Amino acid sequence: MFNENEVVSRIIEGDLRAFEQLVKQYQKLVFHVITRMMADTEDAKDICQEVFIKVYTNLKSFGFQSKLSTWIARIAYHTAINYLKKHKKITNVQYPDDLDQFHFTDENPEKTLIKKDLSAYINQLIEKMPVQYKTMLTLYHLNEFSYQEIEEITGMPEGTVKSYLYRARRLLKDKLEVYLKNEIL
Amino acid sequence: MKELKDKKIQEMLEKGLLAPDAEMISEDKDFKTYQLLFDELKKEPATDLPYNFSAMLTAQIQAKKDTIINLQSFLLAALVAFAFIIVFYISLSIVNYNYASSLITILFKYKLIFVFVLISFLIIQYLDQKLVKPKL
Numbered sequence: 001m002f003n004e005n006e007v008v009s010r011i012i013e014g015d016l017r018a019f020e021q022l023v024k025q026y027q028k029l030v031f032h033v034i035t036r037m038m039a040d041t042e043d044a045k046d047i048c049q050e051v052f053i054k055v056y057t058n059l060k061s062f063g064f065q066s067k068l069s070t071w072i073a074r075i076a077y078h079t080a081i082n083y084l085k086k087h088k089k090i091t092n093v094q095y096p097d098d099l100d101q102f103h104f105t106d107e108n109p110e111k112t113l114i115k116k117d118l119s120a121y122i123n124q125l126i127e128k129m130p131v132q133y134k135t136m137l138t139l140y141h142l143n144e145f146s147y148q149e150i151e152e153i154t155g156m157p158e159g160t161v162k163s164y165l166y167r168a169r170r171l172l173k174d175k176l177e178v179y180l181k182n183e184i185l
Numbered sequence: 186m187k188e189l190k191d192k193k194i195q196e197m198l199e200k201g202l203l204a205p206d207a208e209m210i211s212e213d214k215d216f217k218t219y220q221l222l223f224d225e226l227k228k229e230p231a232t233d234l235p236y237n238f239s240a241m242l243t244a245q246i247q248a249k250k251d252t253i254i255n256l257q258s259f260l261l262a263a264l265v266a267f268a269f270i271i272v273f274y275i276s277l278s279i280v281n282y283n284y285a286s287s288l289i290t291i292l293f294k295y296k297l298i299f300v301f302v303l304i305s306f307l308i309i310q311y312l313d314q315k316l317v318k319p320k321l
Contacts, residue, residue, distance in 0.1 A: 016246060019243055032230070052242055053242075142227065166192060180218065
């Protein structure tokens with residue numbers, strides 16, 4: 001059983017085995033956040049390392065103001081955002097002007113092969129989405145954070161989080177309807 | 186109208202189906218599509234970090250800590266050596282001032298050689314830390 005308080009105290013005292021336990025506990029969470037936000041996953045492992053090094057360095061300032069998972073997810077989210085900004089892949093993070101106008105474009109014929117696998121197809125669609133939609137889908141469905149926790153992680157108001165999540169799911173559902181119709185035919 | 190329906194379905198799936206209209210709604214095509222979507226969104230991706238990621242990361246942090254400790258030990262040793270030289274010179278001056286003065290004169294005469302030896306020693310130590318010790 002993973003005891004947050006005990007593990008954090010041991011890490012602060014210098015116990016690296018406790019830190020290894022923490023990494024094992026949260027590496028999937030960090031990996032999911034990072035890989036969903038990055039189009040290019042080659043750097044994902046290095047960025048995950050960077051996240052955990054930041055966790056280790058700043059653990060003394062954690063203070064149990066929130067859940068440890070929320071705090072770590074926040075570090076992962078902001079590290080990914082800084083990376084994307086540094087490589088000029090995004091500019092306005094929270095309220096981009098054209099987010100409401102986002103629609104999926106028609107696929108190339110070659111990519112229709114992916115449609116045979118529903119999971120692969122959904123993942124391909126998610127990859128094409130703006131980073132804000134991808135983040136909300138990952139944090140809510142994959143990492144199972146609540147709206148309030150997502151607000152803490154991203155700094156976006158709960159209303160914005162709900163709005164992004166609603167729109168992202170609706171876009172995916174519309175594509176899924178066409179996919180299921182074609183599958184039946 | 187459609188937007189309100191979509192919102193309602195999404196909210197129902199977030200909270201779980203609620204009676205009394207649960208059975209009626211669950212047969213709805215849009216609801217079934219959303220349900221399928223929600224199930225797919227929960228599935229973890231196929232890719233993952235290497236199985237020894239946590240061990241590698243911990244070893245990396247340990248190596249950095251060891252480097253800092255080694256550097257601190259080295260600086261302490263340098264400080265102690267320097268203090269020893271000062272104490273030695275003061276003691277020698279008390280015993281035989283002329284001999285101590287001659288020693289200082291020789292040191293200053295060959296100062297560049299001593300500085301070269303010291304810098305070479307420091308470079309070798311640095312390269313040993315960076316290149317010879319295995320990277321983890």
